Amino acid sequence: MEQSLAKQQVPKRTLTLLPKNLSAQQQRVLYAWAFLIPTIILLLMVAGWPLLRTIWFSFTDASLANLDEFEWIGFGNYLSYEEGEYYGLLTDGEWWQSVWNTVFFTVMSVSIELVLGILIALALNQQFPGRIIFRTVVLIPWVIPTIVSAKIWGWMLHDQFGVINHLLVSADLIEKPLAWTADSDLSLWAVIIVDVWKTTPFMTLLIFAGLQMLPTDCYRAAKIDGIPPLKLFFRVTLPLLAPTVMVAVIFRALDALRVFDVIYVLTANNADTMSMSVFARQQLVAFQDVGYGSAASTCLFFIIALITLVYLYLGRKQVGMDK
Amino acid sequence: MAMSKLKTIIYKIFFYLFLLVVTVFSLFPFYYAIVTSLKSKSELFSVDLLLNKIQLTNYQSVLTNDSFLWSIVNSVLVASAVVGISLLAAVTAAYALGRIEFKGRRTLMVIVLAVSMFPQVAVLAGLFEVIRWFDLYNNLLSLVISYTLFTLPFTVWVLTTFMRQLPKELEDAALIDGATPWTTLVKILMPLIWPAVITTGLLAFIAAWNEFLFALTFTLTDDQRTVPVAIALISGSSQHELPWGNIMAASVIVTIPLIILLLIFQRRIVSGLTAGAVKG
Numbered sequence: 001m002e003q004s005l006a007k008q009q010v011p012k013r014t015l016t017l018l019p020k021n022l023s024a025q026q027q028r029v030l031y032a033w034a035f036l037i038p039t040i041i042l043l044l045m046v047a048g049w050p051l052l053r054t055i056w057f058s059f060t061d062a063s064l065a066n067l068d069e070f071e072w073i074g075f076g077n078y079l080s081y082e083e084g085e086y087y088g089l090l091t092d093g094e095w096w097q098s099v100w101n102t103v104f105f106t107v108m109s110v111s112i113e114l115v116l117g118i119l120i121a122l123a124l125n126q127q128f129p130g131r132i133i134f135r136t137v138v139l140i141p142w143v144i145p146t147i148v149s150a151k152i153w154g155w156m157l158h159d160q161f162g163v164i165n166h167l168l169v170s171a172d173l174i175e176k177p178l179a180w181t182a183d184s185d186l187s188l189w190a191v192i193i194v195d196v197w198k199t200t201p202f203m204t205l206l207i208f209a210g211l212q213m214l215p216t217d218c219y220r221a222a223k224i225d226g227i228p229p230l231k232l233f234f235r236v237t238l239p240l241l242a243p244t245v246m247v248a249v250i251f252r253a254l255d256a257l258r259v260f261d262v263i264y265v266l267t268a269n270n271a272d273t274m275s276m277s278v279f280a281r282q283q284l285v286a287f288q289d290v291g292y293g294s295a296a297s298t299c300l301f302f303i304i305a306l307i308t309l310v311y312l313y314l315g316r317k318q319v320g321m322d323k
Numbered sequence: 324m325a326m327s328k329l330k331t332i333i334y335k336i337f338f339y340l341f342l343l344v345v346t347v348f349s350l351f352p353f354y355y356a357i358v359t360s361l362k363s364k365s366e367l368f369s370v371d372l373l374l375n376k377i378q379l380t381n382y383q384s385v386l387t388n389d390s391f392l393w394s395i396v397n398s399v400l401v402a403s404a405v406v407g408i409s410l411l412a413a414v415t416a417a418y419a420l421g422r423i424e425f426k427g428r429r430t431l432m433v434i435v436l437a438v439s440m441f442p443q444v445a446v447l448a449g450l451f452e453v454i455r456w457f458d459l460y461n462n463l464l465s466l467v468i469s470y471t472l473f474t475l476p477f478t479v480w481v482l483t484t485f486m487r488q489l490p491k492e493l494e495d496a497a498l499i500d501g502a503t504p505w506t507t508l509v510k511i512l513m514p515l516i517w518p519a520v521i522t523t524g525l526l527a528f529i530a531a532w533n534e535f536l537f538a539l540t541f542t543l544t545d546d547q548r549t550v551p552v553a554i555a556l557i558s559g560s561s562q563h564e565l566p567w568g569n570i571m572a573a574s575v576i577v578t579i580p581l582i583i584l585l586l587i588f589q590r591r592i593v594s595g596l597t598a599g600a601v602k603g
Contacts, residue, residue: 024498025424027503027504028423028424028425028504029423029425029426031419031423031503031504031505032419032420032423032425032428032504033419033425035415035416035418035419035504036415036416036419036420036431038411038412038415038416039412039413039415039416039435039475039479042408042412042471042475043434043435043438043471043475043476045453045468046446046450046453046468046469046471046472046475047438047441047446047472049449049453050446050447050448050449050450050452050453051441051445051446051449052449053448053449053452053453054445054446054447054448054449057448057449062448064451067451067452067455119341120345123338123341123342123345126338128338128342132589134342134345134346135589135593136585136586136589137345137346137349137350138345138349139585139589139592139593140349140350140353140582140585141349141352141353143529143578143581143582143584143585144353144578144581144582145532145533145550145551145577145578145581146533146535146551147533147535147551147552147554147555148356148551148554148574148577148578149352151554151555151570151571151574152352152353152355152356152571152574153352155355155356155359155567155570155571156352156355158567160368161367161368161370161567162370163355163370163372166370197348197349197352201349202596205593205596205597206596206597208597209597254440257442258442258443258444260443260444260535260536261535261536261551264535264539264555265535265555276444277442277443277444277536280444280447281444281447281536281540284444284447284448285540290448293447293448294448296444297442297444297445297447297448298445300442300444300445301441301442301445304440304441304442304445305437308436308437308440311440312433312436312437
């Protein structure tokens, strides 16, 4: 009796494949899951499953030439002990070099981008003629493909015919042209310069968005009190901006930690600049060692996962997921 | 009084000087790429900041190169397909995540955000295997599939942000009338959300157009390459004799459409980018 009543109450238009005795809210929840199915399937196919397989491969001796036959070797790719000596990723000097390169690259490029990003965002926040044009100009490096920017800078930093060396020599800043992309002291800096050029716009935009959300009343009060701009920046703007800056820094750092294309194109497989991603891909594809390469990829994944967790924790209020 | 006026002038000078430096720093590399691309082979090795005469030989040789032209076609096809698939899946997902309360919603949001942070190398081996299973190695479809790794979480995330900004009252009337969520999405929310859909699609297109690692790994032959790989692999007769003129011409050709998109959709691109990261 009750059921038939409930049936009657459901308007005819909702007659679908769904069971009819559901409340409106239950129906919406079913719809939500139905709506999510394509996304969930796609993400499982391109992210979930491949990630699990990569982690699995890292415990095997799989090779790219023969991906179907491999043996489980436990932690052998990470660390193994044979006849009095240790082997594996954790004893691999080249791997640790790539870890160091990646960390150095990340810390340097993100800090430079942060300082430049704040300065440019503060400028954008002022009223001046041509502000929109300036904003577009600042964004241009961001739309240029990474490969293209690496090639352009590779040409500008060319040891013999590069415009940078030419300008520096003409200005008497250096005596003879520098081998930017080959010299082991300079090549990582060359990569950092290109990355700063390419991604400062992104940092600028995030900080600019944060600046625009700041309350205006304390600035009016500060103006009336005649507080000097520098003091205002460090005492008011920066603390208020801190959450945005935090999110922007972690966002960029996660991006920088997985760096691949700039380095691959600008300096090829050079151990002086090799990042963790470049190292892993080299093992996987060039040396066909899927097991070892997967071990390196897995390490990189867990480093990034750890930082992502920190990001999610810090960014919870920012992205409004608590509601 | 005079003192403070002087201060303002000095401040203004520094301000505009800063704008000038940033502008030159941002634009110079692309300007120099254009200058280089318009030079002849012999002029290439004398450094000039200005052009004395325009030579189109580099463009001619790039644009008559079949494999480069194919790479442009490939990039357009792959990027459009990826954007299409991602948007189709993301619009419904974003509606579910943005406007329906259900258990596990938060967890799904976290997963989507976490996937967008995936280092591509971490799925390379596993994805390679998946692509071999489907027999798609050296096939553009392998790129369409693999690119959803970064386009889908991004589009879902940004569209969810936009969906949540719409007022709740919009749906109430439809709910009372007994409209299904599907009808509500198509008839009421879509007309309002389409500018955001275009913005998101545009950003996903740019990301797919620029992708390099998967394109380098999952394709093998010239006719299956995308633009970034094609440019990265342009080589001369020897390692020390790279055809820089051709490389710069190709670089300019693939960048101009992106800059035009930026000029047209400047405001949208800015709002889309910031919605992905900062806005709540």
